[in-house]
Amino acid sequence: MMTEQQTSTNLSNTKLAMWVFLGSECLLFGGLISTYLLYKTRGNGRTLPAEVFDIPFTSVSSFVLLMSSLTMVLALSAVSQDNREAGRVWLLATALLGALFIGGQVYEFTAFVREGVGFTTSPASSAFFALTGFHGVHVSLGIIMLMSLFIISVKGNLTQRNAETVEVVGLYWHFVDIVWVFIFTVIYLIPVE
Amino acid sequence: MTNKHTDQPTGEVENTATNAAGVGIGTSTAADSTAAADVNATATGSSTTDNDSATDTVSDNSANTTGKDVVERPLGVFTRPEGGRGWRDWLSTVDHKKIGILYGVSAMFFFLVGGVEALLIRLQLAAPNGSVLSADVYNQVYTMHGVTMVFLFIMPLAAAFANYFIPLQIGARDVAFPRLNALSFWIWLSGAIFLNTSWIVGGGGADCGWFCYSPNSGVAFSPSHGVDFYAVGLQILGIASLVSAVNLIVTCLNMRAPGMTLMRMPILTWMLLITQFLLLFALPVITVALFLLMFDRLFGAQFFNPDAGADPLLWQHLFWIFGHPEVYIIILPSFGIISEVIPAFSRKPIFGYQFMVASGIAIGFMGWGVWAHHMFVSGIGPLSVAAFSLSTMFIAVPTGVKVLNWLATMWDGKLRFTVAMKFAVATVAMFTIGGLSGVTHSVAPANTQQTDTYYIVAHFHYVIFGGGVLGMFAGIYYWWPKIWGYLLNERLGNWHFWIMLVGFNLTFGPMHILGLQGMSRRIDTYATGYGFEAWNMVSTVGSFLIAFAVLLFLLNVWKSKRGSPYLQPPGPDPWDARTLEWMIPSPPPVHNFDTIPSVHTRDEWWHRKYAENEQGEVVSVVTAEEAAQTGDAKGVHLPSPSFWPLAVAVGFPLIGYGIIFNLWLALVGGLIVLTSLYSWAMEPADNPDTQHDDHDHLQHDDDNAHTEDHDNQDSQDSASESPDDNKDNKQLTVA
Numbered sequence: 012m013m014t015e016q017q018t019s020t021n022l023s024n025t026k027l028a029m030w031v032f033l034g035s036e037c038l039l040f041g042g043l044i045s046t047y048l049l050y051k052t053r054g055n056g057r058t059l060p061a062e063v064f065d066i067p068f069t070s071v072s073s074f075v076l077l078m079s080s081l082t083m084v085l086a087l088s089a090v091s092q093d094n095r096e097a098g099r100v101w102l103l104a105t106a107l108l109g110a111l112f113i114g115g116q117v118y119e120f121t122a123f124v125r126e127g128v129g130f131t132t133s134p135a136s137s138a139f140f141a142l143t144g145f146h147g148v149h150v151s152l153g154i155i156m157l158m159s160l161f162i163i164s165v166k167g168n169l170t171q172r173n174a175e176t177v178e179v180v181g182l183y184w185h186f187v188d189i190v191w192v193f194i195f196t197v198i199y200l201i202p203v204e
Numbered sequence: 205m206t207n208k209h210t211d212q213p214t215g216e217v218e219n220t221a222t223n224a225a226g227v228g229i230g231t232s233t234a235a236d237s238t239a240a241a242d243v244n245a246t247a248t249g250s251s252t253t254d255n256d257s258a259t260d261t262v263s264d265n266s267a268n269t270t271g272k273d274v275v276e277r278p279l280g281v282f283t284r285p286e287g288g289r290g291w292r293d294w295l296s297t298v299d300h301k302k303i304g305i306l307y308g309v310s311a312m313f314f315f316l317v318g319g320v321e322a323l324l325i326r327l328q329l330a331a332p333n334g335s336v337l338s339a340d341v342y343n344q345v346y347t348m349h350g351v352t353m354v355f356l357f358i359m360p361l362a363a364a365f366a367n368y369f370i371p372l373q374i375g376a377r378d379v380a381f382p383r384l385n386a387l388s389f390w391i392w393l394s395g396a397i398f399l400n401t402s403w404i405v406g407g408g409g410a411d412c413g414w415f416c417y418s419p420n421s422g423v424a425f426s427p428s429h430g431v432d433f434y435a436v437g438l439q440i441l442g443i444a445s446l447v448s449a450v451n452l453i454v455t456c457l458n459m460r461a462p463g464m465t466l467m468r469m470p471i472l473t474w475m476l477l478i479t480q481f482l483l484l485f486a487l488p489v490i491t492v493a494l495f496l497l498m499f500d501r502l503f504g505a506q507f508f509n510p511d512a513g514a515d516p517l518l519w520q521h522l523f524w525i526f527g528h529p530e531v532y533i534i535i536l537p538s539f540g541i542i543s544e545v546i547p548a549f550s551r552k553p554i555f556g557y558q559f560m561v562a563s564g565i566a567i568g569f570m571g572w573g574v575w576a577h578h579m580f581v582s583g584i585g586p587l588s589v590a591a592f593s594l595s596t597m598f599i600a601v602p603t604g605v606k607v608l609n610w611l612a613t614m615w616d617g618k619l620r621f622t623v624a625m626k627f628a629v630a631t632v633a634m635f636t637i638g639g640l641s642g643v644t645h646s647v648a649p650a651n652t653q654q655t656d657t658y659y660i661v662a663h664f665h666y667v668i669f670g671g672g673v674l675g676m677f678a679g680i681y682y683w684w685p686k687i688w689g690y691l692l693n694e695r696l697g698n699w700h701f702w703i704m705l706v707g708f709n710l711t712f713g714p715m716h717i718l719g720l721q722g723m724s725r726r727i728d729t730y731a732t733g734y735g736f737e738a739w740n741m742v743s744t745v746g747s748f749l750i751a752f753a754v755l756l757f758l759l760n761v762w763k764s765k766r767g768s769p770y771l772q773p774p775g776p777d778p779w780d781a782r783t784l785e786w787m788i789p790s791p792p793p794v795h796n797f798d799t800i801p802s803v804h805t806r807d808e809w810w811h812r813k814y815a816e817n818e819q820g821e822v823v824s825v826v827t828a829e830e831a832a833q834t835g836d837a838k839g840v841h842l843p844s845p846s847f848w849p850l851a852v853a854v855g856f857p858l859i860g861y862g863i864i865f866n867l868w869l870a871l872v873g874g875l876i877v878l879t880s881l882y883s884w885a886m887e888p889a890d891n892p893d894t895q896h897d898d899h900d901h902l903q904h905d906d907d908n909a910h911t912e913d914h915d916n917q918d919s920q921d922s923a924s925e926s927p928d929d930n931k932d933n934k935q936l937t938v939a
Contacts, residue, residue, distance in 0.1 A: 018458035039491060159209070
């Protein structure tokens with residue numbers, strides 16, 4: 012494609028736009044993480060989210076999400092080498108790993124609700140569900156994008172020329188993963204005193 | 205390569221497909237259109253799908269040429285709009301200039317709405333024990349006045365300038381993502397209408413002030429749906445601004461003409477770029493706050509419920525982390541505008557260009573470190589108060605740099621006091637008054653006295669109206685001939701200016717005194733005997749003078765338009781100005797530049813017209829008419845119009861109503877958004893059959909770029925060509 016050489020920064024418009032957008036997303040999650048940190052001990056006399064965390068379970072689902080970043084890289088690498096078969100496999104793998112993570116989150120949420128920590132229980136629980144829910148929505152949007160790419164690929168239209176589209180979706184996907192690394196560390200691993 | 209333009213006076217680069225600046229909107233080789241489609245594709249992966257539908261385009265086009273009815277898009281309900289005239293054109297346009305006009309006209313409409321609300325407030329307060337509005341309605345009116353003026357008037361008016369002038373000033377044919385640009389506008393408009401429908405279906409407007417402090421904003425204290433509309437409506441408006449910010453940042457960074465380095469960009473573009481960065485980082489914070497508020501009110505979350513142990517200060521922090529950068533989002537575009545107007549009418553380059561840029565950037569950074577000065581009396585602790593007090597004093601420095609630079613620009617200049625210049629000078633003066641009263645707020649003990657009094661109201665109106673709105677009017681008078689091709693009447697403009705300036709000072713000047721006398725903000729009335737009567741009456745009279753001045757402005761527009769056929773057209777450069785937008789005809793042709801200019805210096809256009817002789821005097825080299833482009837280039841390939849941005853935007857208010865009233869409606873809205881987004885992605889950014897004024901380019905088929913593209917793009921290439929081209933191609937092959 013000629014787009015690479017045509018811009019003032021030599022970055023394609025879509026890629027730059029995604030970087031800029033991700034900059035904005037940082038503050039979105041920044042606001043939500045701050046809210047949780049402010050509220051994490053305010054349990055309204057009920058169970059705190061931190062008291063029902065299942066660290067081993069969430070560690071596994073975090074690992075699943077991190078592995079999806081690896082498959083995303085493999086997908087991009089395959090598409091840029093015009094290896095369509097492998098590109099399709101890795102795109103699907105990434106989407107499936109993402110879906111597995113979401114499944115884990117749904118299970119975690121229902122488990123928490125059963126243990127008496129619902130969305131409306133306390134400021135702490137509201138903040139926890141808002142933050143992790145927001146992240147879950149981001150992962151889900153990423154899965155929709157990946158599946159769109161997968162369908163395009165099945166139709167035979169995802170060629171080397173479109174490698175950049177895969178890269179841009181990949182940028183988003185890696186960002187969402189990195190945010191989860193923050194959330195997992197700050198929310199789950201650092202104990203509430 | 206394909207254009208038959210007349211020779212340009214100075215070194216232009218030909219606008220070839222490989223041109224560094226004409227990204228995606230190069231001249232009309234069919235090969236370009238495929239490239240353009242990719243460049244203009246959205247971030248959601250549509251570039252992959254473009255190829256898919258390019259084939260369909262051909263079948264559509266064939267159908268057209270054989271005289272059948274227009275064939276529908278594979279996924280869509282819309283046939284591809286073809287540009288043309290009338291309302292369809294405005295609904296489907298992706299032209300940054302038209303979108304700028306749409307923003308500007310809608311903003312002026314909401315200026316009138318917010319103005320009527322302001323007059324209601326002033327009528328209520330004109331005399332003691334006012335009974336024009338009930339206390340409840342008064343709360344709604346002042347809240348909606350603030351929200352309307354900030355989000356529905358001054359921000360979109362700044363967006364109008366940004367849309368219209370950033371591409372022109374950096375020498376581009378359009379913004380980076382033309383359809384996303386249309387999307388921003390339509391989402392903004394849908395959000396604006398949504399917000400105002402709360403008067404009808406929401407049981408009244410929001411009544412919590414534009415800052416909407418918790419727990420006042422909770423259901424207990426604000427039981428109508430007004431605050432729900434506020435929370436959801438502002439989120440919709442935020443999406444619009446976010447999309448627009450991403451788009452314009454990419455445009456500024458990526459679409460500059462050859463030689464247009466960052467430090468050659470006009471100050472207006474610079475200030476608008478900084479504004480977009482502020483929007484980019486401030487909007488997500490308010491989005492979080494509004495999201496939490498929405499969930500509190502509608503789904504029983506506990507974010508702002510003090511009974512459950514929530515902290516009411518959370519809202520204040522989140523709101524003002526957005527809210528203070530927002531102040532600079534409002535003021536920086538106006539700073540940019542007067543930084544163009546003052547040099548043009550002083551016949552001097554801007555004094556200290558680097559300092560102007562650097563102080564703008566400094567304001568952009570420091571604007572993030574002062575938010576808690578809105579909260580000095582809310583008990584944030586002496587250390588925080590001291591820190592934010594200092595940072596607030598400090599931010600006056602870059603602002604002061606700007607004021608001094610404007611003065612130095614005028615110093616010893618050949619001043620011409622046109623209406624635009626008068627508005628610009630008034631902006632400097634009024635903003636300085638507002639800035640100085642702002643510094644008095646930064647002194648924490650004084651602030652404690654001033655908080656929640658009319659002194660604050662006086663301060664921010666001097667900044668926002670005096671600094672923001674007057675500056676916008678300077679821009680309107682300055683660029684009116686460029687946008688519409690006729691000048692606004694200077695005599696009526698003078699009346700407009702003086703009445704507005706006097707009215708403004710009569711309205712907001714006395715509020716300083718009222719505030720220091722102890723009159724509280726947001727009270728719906730006051731008793732006799734406090735000494736508030738006289739100044740309130742003066743203020744009300746002043747507000748009606750402002751309203752009269754606005755009517756004069758509208759009269760001026762109407763009269764100037766009516767008189768324009770009998771006057772000499774203003775030509776490309778009526779003010780003998782300095783920046784690139786003045787080197788193209790007024791109004792600009794749809795493709796902006798016949799050839800993308802090559803930039804060699806700051807104030808490029810000025811330096812094409814003037815040079816220094818041996819004695820160091822500035823002499824005219826060539827007149828503006830001679831140096832300007834003629835605007836008659838043929839066959840410039842432009843992005844095609846689309847209805848999908850509008851269709852996506854229609855879904856958002858439905859989601860909003862759905863969240864408030866019935867979630868099924870939100871599902872419908874969500875499906876509309878999703879379907880439209882997918883249809884959008886399936887639609888090529890560029891319909892190759894439109895906007896080809898001539899098809900003679902195939903005679904230049906030996907063009908390098910074109911051939912190169914044939915190599916790269918194999919079969920896709922012919923698919924994206926229009927049927928006429930295909931025919932010609934065959935003939936060529938045969939030949």
